[in-house]
Every structure is written in C-alpha cells, then in structure tokens.
Amino acid sequence: MTNLDSTADIQWVTLLKNESPRILAALARQCGDIELAEDALQEALGQAWQQWPEQGLPDKPGAWLLHVARCRLLDHWRQQGRIQDGNQSLLESSENESSQAEEAESDQRLALIFCCCHPAIDETSQLALLLQLLGGLNYREIASQLMLSDAVVQRRLSRAKLKIKQAKIPMEVPGRDLLFSRQGHIRSMIYLMFNHGIELQASQRESLLQQAIELLMLLRKEVDSPEAMGLQALIMAVLARRIGEGDDQDIKRLSEQNRRLWDKKAIRQADILLQKALALKELGPMQIQAAIQMLHSQAESWEETDWPQIIYLYELLIRQQASPVPKLNQTMARFYSGEPAEKIWEALCDLEVALEQHSGFYAARMQILIAQNKMADAEQEFQRALSCESAPRQRRLLERQWARAQIK
Amino acid sequence: MQYLALIYSDETFDDVPMEQLFGEYRAFTEKAMAAGVMLGGNPLEPTNTATTVRMREGELLLSDGPFAETKEQLGGYYLFECENLEEAVSWAKQIPTARYGSIEVRPIMAFDD
Structure with missing residues (x-):
C-alpha cells in the first residue's frame, strides 16, 4: 500500500481515468450489458474514493477496482435471484484472481469497440459511445463535440446500449472475414474519436489520445x-x-x-x-x-x-479526400511559405461556399487581411469566426490573435 | 436467443421466376433446419388477402388490406435460434428475398422469470 497525499491526487485521478475504460470493457463483456457494467464501475470508484485516502492506494488499483465492481455485479444478480450457471463463471473469475486472467482481460477494449461500432448501430451513436466509454467524456462534452443537445445525446446513448443488450450484439473481436471487412470502419471511428479529442482540455485530451493509441495497438495485433x-x-x-x-x-x-x-x-x-x-x-x-x-x-x-x-x-490528401478542409490548410501553408496575400485571398474565396460554417475559414481570411493591413475588413472576419466557434479555448485563441494584430 | 426475421419485398415485383424462388427457399429452409437454427417460418399470402382488426370502445372494426401502405410488404418470416445478432444476420442474409427486398431482424422479447 502506498500512502496518498494531496499531491498524489492528480496522479490518482489520471490513473482512474486511464484504468476505467479497460475495467468497463472487461465488465461489459462478462455481463453483456453496458449500463449495468457502468453502474458497477461507478460503485467501485465510489468505494475507492472512500477507502483509498484512508487505507492507501492498493498495489494493483486496476485489479482492485475490477474485483470490487464484479462483486457489485454479483450483488445485483443475487438481488434479482439470477445467480445461475451462466453467472457462475463470473463468480469464479472474481474469486480466484490470477495475474494471467488479468492480462487476458486487458484486451477486452477491442471487443467493446467492435460491439459499439457494429453496423447495426447508427454512426452518430457509435461515435457517442466511443467518446463516452473509451474517451471518458460526459454527456455535455459529447453534445458539444457532436453539435447535438444534451438530451439527444443521452437518448441516443441509452437507446444504443439497450439495443446492444436486447438484440445481443456480440461483444467480441469478430472472426477473420468480418475482422477484415470491418477493420477500416473501426479505424475511421478511432480517427473521429481522435479528431474530436483534439479540441478538449489538455488533461482530458491526453487520456483520450492515449486510449486511441492503445486501441490501435490492440487492433493492429489482430490485423x-x-x-x-x-x-x-x-x-x-x-x-x-x-x-x-x-x-x-x-x-x-x-x-x-x-x-x-x-x-x-x-x-x-x-x-x-x-x-x-x-x-x-x-x-x-x-x-x-x-x-x-x-x-x-x-x-x-x-x-x-x-x-x-x-x-x-x-495535394496528395486532396486527391484522396473530397473535403474542403485540407484545401484550406494547403492554402494557408502556401501563405506561410511566402506566397503573396492577394493570391491566397483569391484561393480562399473559392472555398467560401464549402466552408461558410467553418470558424477556421474566417480566421484564415482574418489573418490574410491583417497581413494586408485591411483592419476594418479583418474585424468583420474576426466576428464571423467567433460566431462559428463554441469551444471556449478556441474563442480565446481568436480573441488573443485579434488583440495582438491591433497592437501592431 | 430467438430472432424473428421478417421478410419484406415489393409484392408486385415479378422479375424472379416463382419456380426458382421456391426452390431457393426450400434449399435455405433445409439448410437452416440441418444447422438447428430454424424454429419456424412461413410465407404469407399477398396483402390483398389481409384484413385489419381493431377493437374500439368494445366495438369490432374490420378493414380491408394492411394497416399501412408501404413500398415493401411483409411476405413471410422465419424464427431462428441463434447465439447473437451476428449469427442471426449471417442467416438472414441467406434468405433469397434479401437480394432484392429487405429482412428485418428483431429479437424476441425475453422475460426474466
């Protein structure tokens, strides 16, 4: 047991954050019910908050949490009088915990992602599930990332979890053929998860990106x-x-x-x-x-x-992807490489229709106008960029950029 | 776990010769029975034979035809016993109508008792 002090708190929170998806995946795979697994994990985390400050950190916090959460699952089944043959295996694995079993369980996150990204679930819900279960985001954060209301996100998540349970979407890494045909989709869902993670706060982004890397390593082991x-x-x-x-x-x-x-x-x-x-x-x-x-x-x-x-x-990316964003980034790269602002301005204007909701587009135009010292026009673009941006840190970044330009 | 596979297609669609289709259905049914996943299944007469029944305030209301006009109509069903949705889908996709119609796969509601 390690003693906890206040400086260890941050590490402790990070540890819980990084361990949670793995534990949740192990629990969900065993009971086939994500919501039940989440409840059990929540209870285990609650118990950790109570016990750890007094008794110190256990040697293997992850194993400790998994064990406690499993006991909660069993309590739940006992209450419902449902301890039968099928659940007996859960009891056994909970009671004779070997380090080997622990190792094998660490891989269940991939099974969870194949389940959550099953084609029988709509894609927005797939992404919401990933952001919640593996990215550690809450309803509000998912809602702002997907530009949906909190209530819609909540509804979609619970509907998807219910479908997984009721239609019995398997929580397993599929066999060879399906694995090959679905790997590309899983990859692009991890990419979307990464993309949505970029704008998060630093501490949160770090654990989300770390999860994404670990998921890719698990996927690459299979295919x-x-x-x-x-x-x-x-x-x-x-x-x-x-x-x-x-x-x-x-x-x-x-x-x-x-x-x-x-x-x-x-x-x-x-x-x-x-x-x-x-x-x-x-x-x-x-x-x-x-x-x-x-x-x-x-x-x-x-x-x-x-x-x-x-x-x-x-240029290579534009040939492969029909999206205006790489075009915008390429245009700005041309600006940074020293091409004249007038030429860049024209290139940007060609993108206006495709990017009229995109704050980065107006921020780019603002930058070009500042370089041309057209401050009145630049201010208009600044206001447009602000009106398209909801993330607080990105808004502050825009405001700083604009303030600095005015000093010069 | 039981799954009902509801077979929908445009019943006015007659590109597939009946003889051939029946043959394919017979072969599929035999395969599903041999694998032990088949609990039941039947084709239905077309929707012009349908009668819709409603009870309203104790009174029987009958009407002609299916309750809703749709592009594809329910033409039959299978009841499968499968391990999970993946297995149910692997059978549903082999139903001959899946090539031009659609198969809706629904789990049978399980009651905890």
Missing part, C-alpha cells in the same frame, strides 16, 4: 495495415507536442509554441512507425496526415517548417 500504423503515428506525433500546447485555459498555435517542451523521443518513435508504414507502399489519408504532422513536429522552429513538402502532401 495490421499501413493505414492503422499511419493513424497511430499521427496521434503519437500530435500527443508528443501536448506540453507545448498550453494549459486547460489557453491553447497555443503551432507558431507560438516552445518546441523545446515537445517530447523528442515520442516524435522519433512516431517517425519510425510512419516510415515502416510508408515502406509498405500503400499510401492512404492517415499516412499522409501523419507525414504532415511529422513535418511540423520535426521542424526546429515555425520558420524552418518544410512548407513545400507540406503543400505537396496536402
């Missing part, structure tokens, strides 16, 4: 592909910059970050993985995005960024 490697490298390259990105209050742009704070070792590891993927000669959007992020992560300074290479990579 590897250059794109899965590329996605993992992409998330690693982004995660490696987390300390330079600012705190929970403010977010820093790439150009403002202190690059010495970045995790150089993690960047190298991401690069090795990406090179391994690229060597397999099956280029796809995940690998291209990883390569772009890698160039940012490897540049010694904003000024030394390899813009020509980034512009070229965006």
Whole structure:
C-alpha cells in the first residue's frame, strides 16, 4: 500500500481515468450489458474514493477496482435471484484472481469497440459511445463535440446500449472475414474519436489520445495495415507536442509554441512507425496526415517548417479526400511559405461556399487581411469566426490573435 | 436467443421466376433446419388477402388490406435460434428475398422469470 497525499491526487485521478475504460470493457463483456457494467464501475470508484485516502492506494488499483465492481455485479444478480450457471463463471473469475486472467482481460477494449461500432448501430451513436466509454467524456462534452443537445445525446446513448443488450450484439473481436471487412470502419471511428479529442482540455485530451493509441495497438495485433500504423503515428506525433500546447485555459498555435517542451523521443518513435508504414507502399489519408504532422513536429522552429513538402502532401490528401478542409490548410501553408496575400485571398474565396460554417475559414481570411493591413475588413472576419466557434479555448485563441494584430 | 426475421419485398415485383424462388427457399429452409437454427417460418399470402382488426370502445372494426401502405410488404418470416445478432444476420442474409427486398431482424422479447 502506498500512502496518498494531496499531491498524489492528480496522479490518482489520471490513473482512474486511464484504468476505467479497460475495467468497463472487461465488465461489459462478462455481463453483456453496458449500463449495468457502468453502474458497477461507478460503485467501485465510489468505494475507492472512500477507502483509498484512508487505507492507501492498493498495489494493483486496476485489479482492485475490477474485483470490487464484479462483486457489485454479483450483488445485483443475487438481488434479482439470477445467480445461475451462466453467472457462475463470473463468480469464479472474481474469486480466484490470477495475474494471467488479468492480462487476458486487458484486451477486452477491442471487443467493446467492435460491439459499439457494429453496423447495426447508427454512426452518430457509435461515435457517442466511443467518446463516452473509451474517451471518458460526459454527456455535455459529447453534445458539444457532436453539435447535438444534451438530451439527444443521452437518448441516443441509452437507446444504443439497450439495443446492444436486447438484440445481443456480440461483444467480441469478430472472426477473420468480418475482422477484415470491418477493420477500416473501426479505424475511421478511432480517427473521429481522435479528431474530436483534439479540441478538449489538455488533461482530458491526453487520456483520450492515449486510449486511441492503445486501441490501435490492440487492433493492429489482430490485423495490421499501413493505414492503422499511419493513424497511430499521427496521434503519437500530435500527443508528443501536448506540453507545448498550453494549459486547460489557453491553447497555443503551432507558431507560438516552445518546441523545446515537445517530447523528442515520442516524435522519433512516431517517425519510425510512419516510415515502416510508408515502406509498405500503400499510401492512404492517415499516412499522409501523419507525414504532415511529422513535418511540423520535426521542424526546429515555425520558420524552418518544410512548407513545400507540406503543400505537396496536402495535394496528395486532396486527391484522396473530397473535403474542403485540407484545401484550406494547403492554402494557408502556401501563405506561410511566402506566397503573396492577394493570391491566397483569391484561393480562399473559392472555398467560401464549402466552408461558410467553418470558424477556421474566417480566421484564415482574418489573418490574410491583417497581413494586408485591411483592419476594418479583418474585424468583420474576426466576428464571423467567433460566431462559428463554441469551444471556449478556441474563442480565446481568436480573441488573443485579434488583440495582438491591433497592437501592431 | 430467438430472432424473428421478417421478410419484406415489393409484392408486385415479378422479375424472379416463382419456380426458382421456391426452390431457393426450400434449399435455405433445409439448410437452416440441418444447422438447428430454424424454429419456424412461413410465407404469407399477398396483402390483398389481409384484413385489419381493431377493437374500439368494445366495438369490432374490420378493414380491408394492411394497416399501412408501404413500398415493401411483409411476405413471410422465419424464427431462428441463434447465439447473437451476428449469427442471426449471417442467416438472414441467406434468405433469397434479401437480394432484392429487405429482412428485418428483431429479437424476441425475453422475460426474466
């Protein structure tokens, strides 16, 4: 037992956050009922909050939580008079806990993700399930990410969990054929989870990105592909910059970050993985995005960024993905590489119809107008950008950018 | 776990020769029976033979035809015994009508007793 003091609290919360998805997955797989598993885990966490400060941290907190949560599940079944043959195995695995069993259980997260992303569930609900169960987000956070109301998110989540239980959507990694046909979908759902995680507060984002990396590693153990490697490298390259990105209050742009704070070792590891993927000669959007992020992560300074290479990579991405966002990013890369503002302005205007709800589009136009010293026009774009942005940190970032431009 | 597979298709659609379709259905039924998943199943006469029954304030109301006009009509069903939805889907997709109609797979409600 380790003694707890207040400085350990943060570590403790992080530990619970990182352990929870794994424990939940093990419980859900055993009872086939996600809501029941969540309740059992909540009770175990409650008990931890009470006992740990007094008695100290157990040697294996994860195993402790799983054991307590399983006991709660059993209590629930006893109350309902449902301890039968089927549930006996749960009792046994709870009572003779070996480290081997613990190891095997650590892999149930992949079974959970295949269940939650089953084609019998609609895609928005799939993503909401991932963000909640594996990303650790609450209703409100999911609602703001998916631009839905809290009530709708709540309804969708409980409906999906009910369907999993009632229609008995299996909580298992599927056999060979289905595994091959569904791996691409699972990968893109992990990508969406990562994408929604980027805007979260620093502490939350870190555990979500870490979950995403671990899920990819589990998936790659079953079926590897250059794109899965590329996605993992992409998330690693982004995660490696987390300390330079600012705190929970403010977010820093790439150009403002202190690059010495970045995790150089993690960047190298991401690069090795990406090179391994690229060597397999099956280029796809995940690998291209990883390569772009890698160039940012490897540049010694904003000024030394390899813009020509980034512009070229965006060109490859645009050919593979019919989305205006890479086009916007490519246009701005051209601006940073020194192309004249007038030309960039024209290129941006071509994107207006496609991106009229996109705050980043107006922020880009604001930046170009500031560079041209057209401050009145720039202010209009600033206001438009603000009106499209709901995330507080992103709004503060815009306001800082605008304030700084006015001083100059 | 029991699943009902409801077979829907456009009953005016007559591109598939009846003889061939019946043959395919016979083969499928035999396969499902041999695998032990088949609990029951029947084809239905077309919707022009349907009568809809309602009781309102103690009074019997009968009407002609199905209760709702839809593009595809219920034409038959199977009742399967399967381990989970994945297995039920793996059988449902082999129902001959799945190629041009749709099969709705619904779990039979289980009561805890």
